[in-house]
Amino acid sequence: MSDTASDTVTDISAIKLSNAQIAWRAAQDIEDGAYVNLGIGFPEMVAKFQPEGKQAIFHTENGVLDFGEAPKPGEEDWDCINAGKKAITIKPGTAFFHHADSFAMVRGGHLDVAILGAYEIAQNGDLANWSTGKGGVPAVGGAMDLVQSAKRVAVLTDHVTKKGAPKLVASCSLPLTGVGCVTRIYTSLAVVDVEGGKFVLREKIPAISFDELQALTGAPLHVEGEVGDLICPEL
Amino acid sequence: MDKTIASAAEAVSAIPDGATVMIGGFGGSGAPIELIHALIDHGAKDLTVVNNNAGNGHVGLAALIEQKRVKKLICSFPRSADPRVFTEAYLAGEIELEIVPQGTLAERIRAGGAGIPAFYTATSYGTELAEGKPTEEFEGKHYVRERWLKADFALIKAELADPHGNLTYRMAARNFNPVMAMAATHTIAQASKIVPLGGIDPEHVITPGIFVGSVVEVAKPAQEEELNRAEAVYP
Numbered sequence: 001m002s003d004t005a006s007d008t009v010t011d012i013s014a015i016k017l018s019n020a021q022i023a024w025r026a027a028q029d030i031e032d033g034a035y036v037n038l039g040i041g042f043p044e045m046v047a048k049f050q051p052e053g054k055q056a057i058f059h060t061e062n063g064v065l066d067f068g069e070a071p072k073p074g075e076e077d078w079d080c081i082n083a084g085k086k087a088i089t090i091k092p093g094t095a096f097f098h099h100a101d102s103f104a105m106v107r108g109g110h111l112d113v114a115i116l117g118a119y120e121i122a123q124n125g126d127l128a129n130w131s132t133g134k135g136g137v138p139a140v141g142g143a144m145d146l147v148q149s150a151k152r153v154a155v156l157t158d159h160v161t162k163k164g165a166p167k168l169v170a171s172c173s174l175p176l177t178g179v180g181c182v183t184r185i186y187t188s189l190a191v192v193d194v195e196g197g198k199f200v201l202r203e204k205i206p207a208i209s210f211d212e213l214q215a216l217t218g219a220p221l222h223v224e225g226e227v228g229d230l231i232c233p234e235l
Numbered sequence: 236m237d238k239t240i241a242s243a244a245e246a247v248s249a250i251p252d253g254a255t256v257m258i259g260g261f262g263g264s265g266a267p268i269e270l271i272h273a274l275i276d277h278g279a280k281d282l283t284v285v286n287n288n289a290g291n292g293h294v295g296l297a298a299l300i301e302q303k304r305v306k307k308l309i310c311s312f313p314r315s316a317d318p319r320v321f322t323e324a325y326l327a328g329e330i331e332l333e334i335v336p337q338g339t340l341a342e343r344i345r346a347g348g349a350g351i352p353a354f355y356t357a358t359s360y361g362t363e364l365a366e367g368k369p370t371e372e373f374e375g376k377h378y379v380r381e382r383w384l385k386a387d388f389a390l391i392k393a394e395l396a397d398p399h400g401n402l403t404y405r406m407a408a409r410n411f412n413p414v415m416a417m418a419a420t421h422t423i424a425q426a427s428k429i430v431p432l433g434g435i436d437p438e439h440v441i442t443p444g445i446f447v448g449s450v451v452e453v454a455k456p457a458q459e460e461e462l463n464r465a466e467a468v469y470p
Contacts (some may be wrong), residue, residue: 078459
């Protein structure tokens with residue numbers, strides 16, 4: 001796809017969901033009692049949009065389960081941080097453990113959901129999110145562990161790049177983080193599942209037509225049953 | 236038997252040039268800053284260092300790199316709030332980098348400590364980090380063979396120690412410290428307090444003393460995050 005893909009729609013930026021709204025939508029799917037790992041950055045917002053009555057337990061790679069919110073500035077304890085190196089707090093139910101146990105939770109398939117960002121997602125579920133392949137300093141962290149072993153791997157992303165090129169593609173051009181691992185994609189325009197090696201459209205924002213959405217997607221969007229309206233609150 | 240050493244300087248004095256040294260911590264949490272600074276003062280060079288990160292600012296591991304003592308770094312995520320020291324050394328070709336997914340890094344270290352030469356993990360299958368490594372299929376899923384990781388010395392940070400080397404940790408500062416303690420020929424632990432035998436409830440021992448060679452008391456240890464906020468530089 002060319003960088004001019006966005007020309008097919010008058011103004012994507014005016015109708016697309018914000019990052020907070022994408023995070024809100026993802027949060028609606030997390031069931032009560034799920035063990036969830038949130039990637040550094042924008043996926044961390046998912047924690048604050050948990051629906052009433054559903055309480056997920058959050059895991060962070062550096063060895064904490066069920067942590068509390070960020071402390072007030074000046075009250076940080078730098079022994080108590082998350083994988084993004086941000087200060088967190090403990091609360092009743094918090095558990096600490098070492099790194100091998102932390103990744104046994106991941107590798108052993110004990111995590112229900114991992115939620116991450118992406119550069120590219122292929123229709124077979126391949127994910128590229130760790131390297132732009134352009135040199136510089138490579139850094140992978142825990143992403144490769146999480147995507148291969150969590151029961152479900154959800155991606156939060158803009159539907160297209162800043163230049164308007166599709167991020168949902170036929171096959172990834174960037175270095176892979178994992179093979180066939182993504183199960184659901186929450187984008188700024190749609191909710192798309194990866195099933196049987198293809199993209200299946202589950203929801204789209206009402207302001208965009210199927211054809212417009214397809215033009216912004218680098219592989220065929222399949223429809224199986226009804227496509228729901230993707231409607232999020234103003235956040 | 237008393238593994239207590241009087242000073243950090245004495246504790247690290249046997250580390251030779253060319254040694255492989257595991258350094259505990261995840262970012263600044265659990266990083267044995269005083270032992271690292273003592274290692275800088277001691278002067279050993281051409282070190283291979285194993286750490287999750289690559290230092291932050293100009294203290295701790297970053298200072299060790301800035302003093303050009305590190306020949307090779309094995310880590311998962313060589314980025315931080317201020318990664319300039321490592322980045323410049325790496326881009327100048329002064330330091331070799333082996334990137335290892337975080338869970339694989341933890342498990343390689345654990346395997347080294349447990350006498351398991353290799354193991355299989357789904358992590359990194361199909362990615363460039365698996366290139367050249369044997370793979371095998373188990374129950375329909377692909378796995379990559381990874382080797383153990385061992386060290387000559389480990390520098391770790393504990394909360395309480397007793398003269399036998401039994402250790403506890405504080406909050407998320409536990410991270411890589413217990414597995415590194417297992418994987419080194421000689422583990423040096425700095426502890427905020429050394430208590431008499433019996434001063435740690437046996438139910439609370441996280442690292443049994445068999446894994447620890449030396450303990451040195453460092454009361455009120457520095458936190459990397461606080462040093463960096465004060466723009467500290469070592470030496």
